[in-house]
Amino acid sequence: MVERVLLAEPRGFCAGVEMAIKALTWMVRVFPPPVYCFHEIVHNATVVEVFERAGVVFVDSIDDVPEGAAIMLSAHGSAPEVVAAAASRSAVMVDAVCPLVTKVHHEVRSKAAAGFEIIYVGHEGHDEAVGTVAEAPSAVTLVDPERGLADFAPSDPSRVALVAQTTLGVFEWESVLADARGRFPELWTARRSDLCYATTNRQEAVRELALAADVVLVVGSETSSNTMALVRVAREHGAAAYRVDAPDSIDPAWLESAATVGVTAGASAPDSSVRAVIEAVNPSGGVEILSVSRESEYFPPPPQLRAFLSALQAAVEAGVSARHPGRPGPLDDDRSWGATEALRMLGG
Numbered sequence: 001m002v003e004r005v006l007l008a009e010p011r012g013f014c015a016g017v018e019m020a021i022k023a024l025t026w027m028v029r030v031f032p033p034p035v036y037c038f039h040e041i042v043h044n045a046t047v048v049e050v051f052e053r054a055g056v057v058f059v060d061s062i063d064d065v066p067e068g069a070a071i072m073l074s075a076h077g078s079a080p081e082v083v084a085a086a087a088s089r090s091a092v093m094v095d096a097v098c099p100l101v102t103k104v105h106h107e108v109r110s111k112a113a114a115g116f117e118i119i120y121v122g123h124e125g126h127d128e129a130v131g132t133v134a135e136a137p138s139a140v141t142l143v144d145p146e147r148g149l150a151d152f153a154p155s156d157p158s159r160v161a162l163v164a165q166t167t168l169g170v171f172e173w174e175s176v177l178a179d180a181r182g183r184f185p186e187l188w189t190a191r192r193s194d195l196c197y198a199t200t201n202r203q204e205a206v207r208e209l210a211l212a213a214d215v216v217l218v219v220g221s222e223t224s225s226n227t228m229a230l231v232r233v234a235r236e237h238g239a240a241a242y243r244v245d246a247p248d249s250i251d252p253a254w255l256e257s258a259a260t261v262g263v264t265a266g267a268s269a270p271d272s273s274v275r276a277v278i279e280a281v282n283p284s285g286g287v288e289i290l291s292v293s294r295e296s297e298y299f300p301p302p303p304q305l306r307a308f309l310s311a312l313q314a315a316v317e318a319g320v321s322a323r324h325p326g327r328p329g330p331l332d333d334d335r336s337w338g339a340t341e342a343l344r345m346l347g348g
């Protein structure tokens with residue numbers, strides 16, 4: 001019988017996911033269906049289902065988008081040719097790439113232009129890795145953190161740069177970084193690690209959970225890289241840890257001899273899934289928060305969406321309202337709502 005749930009803080013939606021979900025909510029509110037989205041807006045099955053029900057069609061090729069349709073590009077970042085194709089094909093294209101992924105794209109472009117050979121530590125085939133490597137494919141070697149650098153042999157060891165997918169396990173990244181520094185003393189790497197604040201904060205919190213709980217449940221989808229990293233970090237620190245999408249993925253045998261169950265969630269997992277999992281665990285003594293850090297990051301809506309909605313607002317006001325110029329509009333109020341509310345509005 002489970003006595004208590006320890007609930008990690010921070011967990012769940014990061015600022016990039018908040019921004020992307022709210023941006024796609026705007027799109028389905030403003031445009032008649034279907035609205036197209038290149039790749040899953042975020043890697044979470046529940047979120048994707050909510051948007052599909054609201055009229056979003058997710059595609060893996062811009063060729064599948066009809067000419068003139070509204071299209072959004074996912075939070076993971078897209079290859080430059082995808083962004084260009086989407087912009088030329090659609091009437092309104094909104095790129096919901098997270099600014100922290102954009103930072104890594106920029107590093108790849110600038111280091112490639114400066115003649116560096118670039119090691120990109122990431123997971124082959126992941127949307128973020130595909131989009132980032134495409135910035136300079138001939139200059140980048142993708143290295144899986146589990147395989148390490150053994151096969152990497154640069155032509156000039158004094159001109160090597162090391163960048164990373166934002167959602168890696170910190171311990172995996174640190175081991176590649178130490179190896180690269182040992183082999184290439186003049187290695188260039190970003191002053192602040194490419195692993196984003198949400199990745200590192202959630203991993204710090206799950207480390208504490210792993211030390212305090214008998215079993216750790218990580219809410220999130222299998223396609224979510226940062227969710228899978230949370231499972232690996234918890235296991236690395238001695239806990240039995242399992243990824244669950246929803247209550248029906250919990251195997252009762254996991255909890256048979258667990259008095260304390262730790263619960264956390266990947267950066268794309270909605271709070272509704274976390275609450276459903278806690279309800280299914282049904283701790284006799286209730287839920288305690290295990291707070292490791294607090295987050296206040298906020299990313300404003302993508303520039304294309306801001307420009308489009310501002311133009312729309314101005315047109316409506318000019319036509320039908322007697323509003324005084326300069327009165328706050330919907331975008332001025334963006335901090336007052338969140339992605340959880342957006343999903344609720346859409347019936348999720």
Ligand code: SF4
Nearest residue numbers: 014016098100166196
């Ligand atoms: S996990 Fe990090 S990089 Fe990915 S969307 Fe969230 S804040 Fe951005």
